[in-house]
Every structure is written in structure tokens, then in C-alpha cells.
Amino acid sequence: MFPADLKYTKDHEWLKPAGDGTALIGITRYAQDALGDVVFVDLPEVGIAFAQGEEFGTVESVKTVSELNMPSAGEVLEVNATLADHPEAVNEDPYGKGWMVKIKLTGDLANLLDAKAYEALVSAESH
């Protein structure tokens, strides 16, 4: 259910290290399910540096809005421009086509959750 090659936050973002000092970031399947149909993703400009935990954007669904927080410190290298016309990719493919930003990692990943720990967190939240 939760890919093992990703790192997770308690706020339901995921981070996928590429191994070259960059990483992709998005929200989890659990998060998109809680939001419902996503209609807009507000993403930052390329070049902005964020601290770990800092808000870098918002994701809007029909019924609510949620902040996007940086899983680790980094500088935005690229944003997923296809989400402007296809925000539903966040619902349909949250770990693939629904990625949000690519960053140059400047922080560490030590306090992120692995798939097993995240699964336990989600399981506790939904009961």
C-alpha cells in the first residue's frame, strides 16, 4: 500500500530520493483520499529554498484546502507543470504523475518515517 522506496511525514507528504542529491515530493494516497477530488495545486517558483516543515504550497479539493509542508530542507529545481491542467493526477497517481516538486536536498532525511512507520501512523489515525 505504501511504497517502500519513499520517506514519509506525519503530515502525509512523501519524499523520493533520486540518489543524486535530488528528490521528488508529493502527497500520499491516504492524503488524497482524505481531501477528495483535487481541483488545484498551488506550487512555488523554481529557485526558492525552503526549510524542513516550511509551507511550500497548498492543495485544494472541492471541499477543503490543505497546506503542503517540506519533508526536508531543499531548493526547488522543478515543479510539476502538468498539474495546472490535470490536478486530478494527484488523486489518480499520487506517487507517480501526481508528484509536485523536485528539490535539491540540503537537509537530511533522518527524522522522516519509513513505509512501515507511516503505515502504523495512518492505521492509528483512521481508527
Added chain:
Amino acid sequence: MSELMKTPLNAAHRALHAKMVDFGGWDMPVQYPAGILAEHEAVRTKAGLFDVSHMGEIRVKGPDALALVEHLTPNAVSKLALGQVHYTAFLYENGTFVDDLLVYREGEQEFLLVVNAGNSDKDFAWVQQHAKGYDCTVVDESLHTGQIALQGPLSLSILQPLTKTPLEPIGYYFFTHGEVAGIKCLISRTGYTGEDGFELYCAAGDTEKIWNAVMAAGTPQGLLPAGLGCRNTLRLECKMALYGHEIDDTLQALEAGLSWIVKLDKGDFIGREALLAAKAVPAPRKLVGFKTLEKRDIARDHMPVVADGKPIGFVTSAAPSPTCGINLGLAYVPTALAKVGGPIQIEIRGRSVAAEIIPTPFYKRQK
């Protein structure tokens, strides 16, 4: 926290894998797996089926029933024909809202009052309190009554094969009694979506049977079960009020744009004096419809309307509109600003964003 109340369709929703939420103390489906956008579109283009069994039903019957309902509500009850329904409200003496409701005229001296789930107990107490001195009975039938709403352009063609009652002759906001799928029910051509449709009231124990029959008949035509999420976006596009948002116990009927349910010349009713006084002076604020100008600026319920950084009003309901494709909302603003085309500012998470007042309803079906 007390246990949530369940409608007779609770198990049916869970079997359909609905996402359930606490709505006014009731465990209700906010959406099914298709999602709010698909359910919304189904209602606008085909049909959707809603569980509205949580609504409250109060029956008033007896020689003084008409006089009591006239006293309790601002709309002209005596003008209702047998078999006719109208939208109205319970008002406090100061003209603010106890609740909004539908009044069904079942007989010369028999009325069914359909009220909001979350206000049902308050409403029943309110009616009882004012019924003293009137020769009529007031019965809370809420827990014995199930209700489903079939809404959308295909509603008639889905429902007609299930009943011998001719549906076409039932006018909008009229009702009759009949059988649907062999179950006795009140068949009402009403709804809260802006589409054609029928609301069916039946005995609580029969609700699941009638729900299943309508689902089976409609699914091949594109009917989807529809939750509270799309119910909200559908009613917002049509500027239909929701208690706790456009109307509540701090807002008056006239500023809410509901002068059409207030018949000041019909004789006395609770709240009339306050509304006469309010009508004599210019209203300080009005409910308007707006759109934000940027796609990223999505206003939400209860956000402030600001001018020069100061709050001058508030958003009552707002959402991205599935049908119109723009970000819509309703807001109370000072009357001086309440002009179509006029600019207003909404504060969204600390940012003032540009919005424009636009005509309402935002959506109107082609008849």
C-alpha cells in the same frame, strides 16, 4: 461525545463504500467512491440519489393547524393548495432564523413541516411552545420517516417505471401519495440541487427497499449514489440557503435575500414587527454572489470580506464550482458595495484577493 445517529440506509452506504462524516449529529455519506465531481456531474446531466432521512418531519393537524402554521412562518400558508409545498422559515421575534423548512399541505388543516436535521429538536420544541392555545396536535415523526431524493434530468424516466402514479402531472413544488416499488410513500417534486427531481418520504423500515429499487432502476441510465459533498456544491450554485451559513440566528430574512418568502401583508406572524421595522430603513448589508478572479484563489466558508485590511463582511459558503468551472461564493457585504460587477476583496489565509460580485443564481437549469 455522544453516539452519532444513523439513518435506515447506514448499512447501504457502508456497503457502497461511502466516506462517512458527522453531519449535525448524524453519520452521513459525504461522498461515494466516484467522488464529489462525478456525483455533482451525474446530478446535473443524469441523476443522483441522496439519503436525506436525517431531515426532521413535524406533523401539525387539527382545527387550528392552519392558524398555527401561519403564526409560525412568514410565507402565506393559506395560499397553499392541497398537495402543494412551499419554502419558508421559522423566525424569532427579531426576524432572525430558528430554521428554514418546507411546508406540505396534506389537508385543509393538516401540514407536514420538513426541517433541518441539526435543528430538528429545537424546531419541535419551538412549534410545541407556540402551539399552546391552538386546537391541534404536533407530532415529531422524524425517527419514523425515511427520505430519499432522486435528483437530475433523468429522475422522471428512472422513477416512472417503479410507480403507477403518473409523475409528469406533478408540478414543481407539488406532491401526491402513491406507491413506489410497492411501498407507500409521499412523492414530492422538490429538491435542493436546482434540477428536476423527486423526494420520496416513506416509513423508516421501508427506506432501504425503496433506495435499492431506485438504484437498480437508475444505475443503467447513469444514476450515482450522491453524498453531502455534492449536495453542498449543487445547492451553492443555485444560491439555496444552508442553515449555519447564509441564514442563522444572527441574520434576518430580508438581508438574506429571502423577501420572497416573507408576506408582510398576510397578517400576524412571529418576526413580522422586526421585519416591518427592518424594511423601513435601508438594509446595512446584503447577501451577494461573487467569483474570485484568479484560479488559485479559492474562497471558503466563513472567510472575511475585507477593505483596506479591515473586515467589512464575511463569506457564508464558497467552493470551486464544478458546473461553472470558476471559484464561487456567497457573502454578506455592506449594501453600498453590493452591486453586480463591483469589486470586493476576500482574505484567504492572510492574503487579500480580488473578487467580483456576479449575478445569482450562478447556475440555472434549462427548462
